[in-house]
Amino acid sequence: MPPGPFGMDPAIWAVLRLVVAVALAAGLVFNGALAQIYLERKIQAIIQDRTGPMHTGPYGLLQTFADAIKLLGKEDIRARLTDHWFFLAAPSIVFAPMLASYVVIPFAPGVVGADLNIGLLYLTTLGSMTVLGIVLAGWASNNKYSLIGGLRSAGQLISYEVPQILSLVTVVLVVGSLSMVKIVDSQQGFLINFLILPLAFTTYFIAGLAETNRVPFDLPEAESELVAGFLTEYSGMRWGLFFVAEYGEVTVVCSIVAALFFGGWHGPLVDVHPLIGPILGVLWFTLKTYFFVLVFMWVRATLPRFRIDQLMSFCWLMLIPLTLLNLLVTAILLLVFPDNILPVAIANWVMLGGFAFSVPFLQRRRLASLRARLAARAAA
Amino acid sequence: MSSEIIEQALFALLTVGIIGAAAGVVFLNRITGAALLMAFTFFCMAGMFLLLGAETIAAFQVLIYVGAITVLILYGVMFTPQGDRDYRLFFQTQTPWAALFVVPIAIFVFVTALFAFRDSGNAGALGSDLGPLATSVFRDYAFPFEVASVLLLAAMIGAIVLVKRDED
Numbered sequence: 001m002p003p004g005p006f007g008m009d010p011a012i013w014a015v016l017r018l019v020v021a022v023a024l025a026a027g028l029v030f031n032g033a034l035a036q037i038y039l040e041r042k043i044q045a046i047i048q049d050r051t052g053p054m055h056t057g058p059y060g061l062l063q064t065f066a067d068a069i070k071l072l073g074k075e076d077i078r079a080r081l082t083d084h085w086f087f088l089a090a091p092s093i094v095f096a097p098m099l100a101s102y103v104v105i106p107f108a109p110g111v112v113g114a115d116l117n118i119g120l121l122y123l124t125t126l127g128s129m130t131v132l133g134i135v136l137a138g139w140a141s142n143n144k145y146s147l148i149g150g151l152r153s154a155g156q157l158i159s160y161e162v163p164q165i166l167s168l169v170t171v172v173l174v175v176g177s178l179s180m181v182k183i184v185d186s187q188q189g190f191l192i193n194f195l196i197l198p199l200a201f202t203t204y205f206i207a208g209l210a211e212t213n214r215v216p217f218d219l220p221e222a223e224s225e226l227v228a229g230f231l232t233e234y235s236g237m238r239w240g241l242f243f244v245a246e247y248g249e250v251t252v253v254c255s256i257v258a259a260l261f262f263g264g265w266h267g268p269l270v271d272v273h274p275l276i277g278p279i280l281g282v283l284w285f286t287l288k289t290y291f292f293v294l295v296f297m298w299v300r301a302t303l304p305r306f307r308i309d310q311l312m313s314f315c316w317l318m319l320i321p322l323t324l325l326n327l328l329v330t331a332i333l334l335l336v337f338p339d340n341i342l343p344v345a346i347a348n349w350v351m352l353g354g355f356a357f358s359v360p361f362l363q364r365r366r367l368a369s370l371r372a373r374l375a376a377r378a379a380a
Numbered sequence: 381m382s383s384e385i386i387e388q389a390l391f392a393l394l395t396v397g398i399i400g401a402a403a404g405v406v407f408l409n410r411i412t413g414a415a416l417l418m419a420f421t422f423f424c425m426a427g428m429f430l431l432l433g434a435e436t437i438a439a440f441q442v443l444i445y446v447g448a449i450t451v452l453i454l455y456g457v458m459f460t461p462q463g464d465r466d467y468r469l470f471f472q473t474q475t476p477w478a479a480l481f482v483v484p485i486a487i488f489v490f491v492t493a494l495f496a497f498r499d500s501g502n503a504g505a506l507g508s509d510l511g512p513l514a515t516s517v518f519r520d521y522a523f524p525f526e527v528a529s530v531l532l533l534a535a536m537i538g539a540i541v542l543v544k545r546d547e548d
Contacts, residue, residue: 086412118510121439128447132419135454139412151458154451161447178510 021113025102033247034064040297047301074236079142082233086140091234091241093133097126098248105255106180108265108281119180120172123256124165127211130249131157134220134230137242141233149229152308153220156210159315160217164207166323170200170330171260174344184264194261196345197330199352201261203323205292208253210315212246215300219308250296251289258288318362326351391431397424411457419450434509 008016038053038061045052053060078087101123103113116122131154138150171193172178175186187193194201210217221229231242258264265281306314326348333343397420404417422445429438517525 083412086416089416116435118436118439121436121443125439125443125447128443131447131451132454135451136412136416139454139458147458151455154455158448158451 021103022099025099025113028102029099029248029251030244032251033244034068036247036250036293037064037067037243039294040300043294043297044301047298068240071237071240076238077235079233081142083140083142086136087233088238090133090137090140091238091245093136094130095133095241095245095248097129098245098252101126101248101252104180105252106184106259106264107285108278109270111278111282112181115179115181117177117179120168120178120183120256120260123180123252124161124168127164127249127252128157128161130245137234138220138230141230143233145226145228146230146232149220149222149226149232153213153230155308156213156217156219156311159312160207160210160319163203163315163319163323164211166320166327167200167204167207168256168260170197170323170327173327173330173334174341180259180264184259184266187263188266191341192261192263192266196341197261197348199322199326199348199355201257202352202355203319203326204261205257206319208257209296209299210311212249212253212296214250214296216303216306217311218305219311222305250293254292254296255285255289257292258285262288264288322351322355387431390427394424394427394431397421398428411460412454415450415453415457418453419446422446422450434513436510436513 041063042052042060053063056063056066078084104116104119104122106112106115134153134157135150138146138148138153141147171183174193174196175183177183177186183193209215213220219229220226221231226232231239234242265285267280267284270277270281270284329347329351330344333347337343401417401421401424405414405421408414408417422441426438426441426446429435429441
């Protein structure tokens with residue numbers, strides 16, 4: 001056990017460190033959720049030509065605080081026929097793994113909870129655990145809309161985990177480590193992983209949208225079809241916990257993107273001073289992460305929702321073959337040219353181009369087959 | 381308080397968790413509860429692997445068993461009719477015969493465990509098990525690994541064929 005500061009007993013320091021770390025992570029998550037809800041409202045308002053929250057505080061800044069206080073004060077409603085313990089446990093099962101993810105997120109050099117040498121695997125593991133909570137929430141609510149939401153979420157999350165992990169493995173192949181700190185350290189200067197592996201970034205970003213249940217993949221809670229999906233029976237702070245967990249999950253996915261593909265804490269002036277460096281590192285990392293949070297919101301305001309069959313066929317017929325091909329090509333090129341990263345980069349950009357250009361053609365073929373089927377039905 | 385005591389306390393807690401949850405899986409009347417307790421058992425097993433210094437295996441344990449297998453089982457449970465099941469389903473007529481076979485085996489396993497693992501020492505330093513795991517799976521035991529994956533593939537194709545035949 002590491003000795004504590006000020007000559008503190010190591011055993012006491014170990015416990016105290018845990019308390020401080022959990023409190024810090026919880027503070028980050030809750031404040032991040034408040035900030036992101038405000039941002040989300042404002043950005044959607046701008047895109048939809050509205051003003052968004054305006055009246056509570058300057059520029060409506062206090063609106064989310066008021067909402068949070070309202071949520072905390074709400075009556076805890078629980079329908080009589082819900083499955084008592086599962087209904088209570090589900091929000092925590094969704095929330096806890098998300099909170100635990102913050103252990104390995106590399107904020108700056110030296111500012112990281114624990115530099116696990118399986119950091120990336122740990123993150124995907126925790127990401128896969130939230131499915132259990134959502135399925136349980138859908139089941140325990142004893143409501144058909146909740147159940148459909150839970151089942152959809154199980155299918156969606158398990159399917160999209162495959163391309164997600166496959167695209168991460170490509171990065172691990174190039175970097176040669178699963179540790180988040182080592183992955184960030186490998187991207188000094190301008191040669192960030194995005195320039196080497198743009199296709200892996202694209203597929204991870206799409207799969208990340210699906211993993212966090214964000215539009216266009218928000219089928220488990222599709223308002224216009226399922227009331228609110230697995231959230232239907234929840235209210236008050238239990239509902240709030242699901243909501244906070246979703247925003248925390250978005251932050252985790254975006255920080256993985258920032259750390260893996262965009263150099264994490266690296267930025268101008270990080271190496272100048274041992275005291276200012278970490279502060280600047282945290283700043284760059286946060287800015288990069290929130291840039292992708294903003295892209296998530298932009299996507300939400302722009303794209304319509306998938307249909308369930310489109311969702312599944314896109315994953316199994318498009319993303320998984322693509323990520324498998326990417327993995328295969330990257331592995332072969334790394335074996336053939338062990339000292340040169342350029343062939344991998346060229347192959348990845350070419351595949352990304354092929355993917356981007358093939359989408360309209362596939363879409364047209366799909367539409368044509370759909371029209372043919374409709375015409376056949378009309379004729380029959 | 382040293383780290384050894386903490387380790388032993390964790391071991392005791394995890395053991396209670398594994399055995400208690402496993403017993404719950406067998407004896408519980410409610411099938412969703414049993415599925416969730418099974419997830420808990422897997423989770424405690426991952427904790428055991430962590431105590432042994434096999435963090436990669438622990439991560440895979442949670443990733444595959446808690447994140448995927450349990451969800452699939454819950455998925456299956458949701459499509460089966462619900463209702464309280466008779467306890468006779470658990471304690472059937474062959475219970476005495478089963479006890480006759482199980483008790484000697486259990487005694488044998490217990491005695492072996494008591495004597496064989498007394499001086500097995502430390503299971504290894506806490507640290508990376510990623511390298512040894514990778515070399516053993518992809519180099520030393522590559523052939524059995526491939527055979528196992530082909531077997532799983534055959535089983536999966538067989539399941540799909542069986543389902544498809546019913547549909548036609």
